[in-house]
Amino acid sequence: MSAMKPHESWGRYPKSEPARIVELSWISQVPDLNRLPHPILPYGKGRSYGDCCLNNGGTLLDVSGLDRFIRFDPETGLLRCEAGVTLQTILELIVPANWFLPVTPGTQFVTVGGAIANDVHGKNHHRAGSFGCHLQRLELLRSDRGKVMCSRECNRELFDATIGGLGLTGLILWAEFQLKRICGPLIDCEKIRFETLEEFFELSAASDKEYEYTVAWLDCMSSGSKRCRGIFMRGNHSIILIKNSGRSRAIPALRAFHTPTSLIRRPIIRAFNWMYLHTQWHQRTRSTVHYEKFFYPLDRVADWNRFYGRRGFLQYQFVVPYERRESVTEILGLLAESREVCSLAILKVFGDIESPGLLSFPRPGVTLTLDLPFQGESTLHLCEQFDQVVREYRGAVYPAKDARMSAKSFQRYFPRWTEFSSFIDPSFGSDFWRRVAIPLTVSQ
Amino acid sequence: MTRRVLILGAASGIAQNVSRCFAAEHARLFLVARDSEKLRALADDLKIRGAASVETCEADLTDDSSFPLIISKSAAVWGGLDAALIAHGTLPDQLSMENDPALLRNSIEVNYVSAVSLLMQLGKVFEDQRSGVLAIIGSVAGDRGRRSNYVYGSAKAGLATFVAGLRLRLATANVQVVLIKPGWISTPMTAHLRQNFLFASPEQTGREVYKAMISPRAVVYCPWYWKWIMGFIRFIPEPIFARLNL
Numbered sequence: 001m002s003a004m005k006p007h008e009s010w011g012r013y014p015k016s017e018p019a020r021i022v023e024l025s026w027i028s029q030v031p032d033l034n035r036l037p038h039p040i041l042p043y044g045k046g047r048s049y050g051d052c053c054l055n056n057g058g059t060l061l062d063v064s065g066l067d068r069f070i071r072f073d074p075e076t077g078l079l080r081c082e083a084g085v086t087l088q089t090i091l092e093l094i095v096p097a098n099w100f101l102p103v104t105p106g107t108q109f110v111t112v113g114g115a116i117a118n119d120v121h122g123k124n125h126h127r128a129g130s131f132g133c134h135l136q137r138l139e140l141l142r143s144d145r146g147k148v149m150c151s152r153e154c155n156r157e158l159f160d161a162t163i164g165g166l167g168l169t170g171l172i173l174w175a176e177f178q179l180k181r182i183c184g185p186l187i188d189c190e191k192i193r194f195e196t197l198e199e200f201f202e203l204s205a206a207s208d209k210e211y212e213y214t215v216a217w218l219d220c221m222s223s224g225s226k227r228c229r230g231i232f233m234r235g236n237h238s239i240i241l242i243k244n245s246g247r248s249r250a251i252p253a254l255r256a257f258h259t260p261t262s263l264i265r266r267p268i269i270r271a272f273n274w275m276y277l278h279t280q281w282h283q284r285t286r287s288t289v290h291y292e293k294f295f296y297p298l299d300r301v302a303d304w305n306r307f308y309g310r311r312g313f314l315q316y317q318f319v320v321p322y323e324r325r326e327s328v329t330e331i332l333g334l335l336a337e338s339r340e341v342c343s344l345a346i347l348k349v350f351g352d353i354e355s356p357g358l359l360s361f362p363r364p365g366v367t368l369t370l371d372l373p374f375q376g377e378s379t380l381h382l383c384e385q386f387d388q389v390v391r392e393y394r395g396a397v398y399p400a401k402d403a404r405m406s407a408k409s410f411q412r413y414f415p416r417w418t419e420f421s422s423f424i425d426p427s428f429g430s431d432f433w434r435r436v437a438i439p440l441t442v443s444q
Numbered sequence: 445m446t447r448r449v450l451i452l453g454a455a456s457g458i459a460q461n462v463s464r465c466f467a468a469e470h471a472r473l474f475l476v477a478r479d480s481e482k483l484r485a486l487a488d489d490l491k492i493r494g495a496a497s498v499e500t501c502e503a504d505l506t507d508d509s510s511f512p513l514i515i516s517k518s519a520a521v522w523g524g525l526d527a528a529l530i531a532h533g534t535l536p537d538q539l540s541m542e543n544d545p546a547l548l549r550n551s552i553e554v555n556y557v558s559a560v561s562l563l564m565q566l567g568k569v570f571e572d573q574r575s576g577v578l579a580i581i582g583s584v585a586g587d588r589g590r591r592s593n594y595v596y597g598s599a600k601a602g603l604a605t606f607v608a609g610l611r612l613r614l615a616t617a618n619v620q621v622v623l624i625k626p627g628w629i630s631t632p633m634t635a636h637l638r639q640n641f642l643f644a645s646p647e648q649t650g651r652e653v654y655k656a657m658i659s660p661r662a663v664v665y666c667p668w669y670w671k672w673i674m675g676f677i678r679f680i681p682e683p684i685f686a687r688l689n690l
Contacts, residue, residue, distance in 0.1 A: 026482055029479075069488065093493065
């Protein structure tokens, strides 16, 4: 019912209050960036989990009104659209024309601008790399240089910095990227149960050659030797031709409604995981499903982040080099020892396609994502323990999901951050950047 | 059948979303707005979203000398019109209008005079072709005068009365006239107001206006709950209403 959503992050932690929110509706009518209270940060649909979409005391440029298509060639699959168009809107347009997104994250409710700024990845990272790998061209609005067209040919460095640039290199006005040919909206999907991490890595290595999409769900709340049981999912675009049907609208579960305390409790998660694992009765099941069911299962419940109550939740996503994959066991061990609840755990092996982005997160290795209801100091402490392991194994933590990593960790994970800093628009800033981009003293 | 639709005030949030609904069913759209760059952005977007063809016309809808040309052009390009939406409007701050006679006059001219003039001229075109749907955006604010926006409300109330009469006149010519009364919508027009749960999105409002235009009813509140809210508000006796800070 309510249309106006608060400008918060998806994890709803930490809280932050911008001094001003400017809603943009027209590319031809953007405000003078030098007249707005500084610092400035673009804001899309608020799907970043942590504080990289927040700007306490500054200006948020809400781009969700920049939602127009500019050019689409159904023959070549080259699409140009404004930065506030969501992936859902794009899919509604392109799937009937037998095109698909080159890369899609686990939700279709993000904007194109957000997908670029966080250089999002998906289940096909081992085949296609990240979203930035498919970007051809974009236009930035900067406070110091006005409108700047960027591509691999012109302003290459600014183009690379903007991919994964967390919205700090200027306001993305529009972007152009290459779509992928498909036969229809269906996915041939296979689910396989596994009991140990070793089994997962074997499955992953065997599947990555023949399957475009691979990912695994872990039952992270089971303890003991069975700690790494889960379901491995792999899929390819189906060649079965049907009309684009069978899509369902999101259940508007919690719009304008807050659960006062978190519903994500240990017994509930245990029960859910048990059910989820046991609905998979056979070792191996095959099905052909609509792409929305395969890629976006959580999108079916609108605003599911509100289940975590007022305190919100943290999502911890890290990547470690493949040779150091034993650190996944170590992290899961730390999680099991702690009293924290983990509501979702997703595991995936990244490929070695490099993104042009300077601050891009995906890199060759294994990535694990953990959803943790925020329970105060103890949750933060556990994440800091995770960070120690990830630092030691030369991994990285995903800025788009982060609300708490230390400056020391960030600078270790992203050594090119100083190079990146020179491309930041002088009027732009974010809560995330103010937290992690501070000079460290020698003792730290 | 591809509908031929005229959208006046095409750059407004509601109109843009109505146009997208028509584009999805491959209609032909004739867009009228003041700003040529906005018109170009709209036309590109609507063509990609499925519109069979999009024509644009740059015009200031406060200037009624341009109306005959707009109407004859839009009616001629595809040999008739199936529907027209009048969506332009302005919502100045009530207090500023109380102190600025020019602003007051302008608001009445945009919200009432220009709309009525357009309706009258379009009515003739539709009457001659003996078919079509004329839709106009009114407001729940027209249902009862309130101290917070009675100028805007009075223009919309006048419009409602005009439309009621025009509807009766055109009914004999098989032309339907639809008055849409949205409640609060989060658009740039209302960006300065504090938003609450009764606010609807322009997308939702656009869809409902579209539905009202393809299966016409006389008066459509959107969202539907405003019918009951306004029914109740109209029913409150004046002495009590005077004490409410509405």
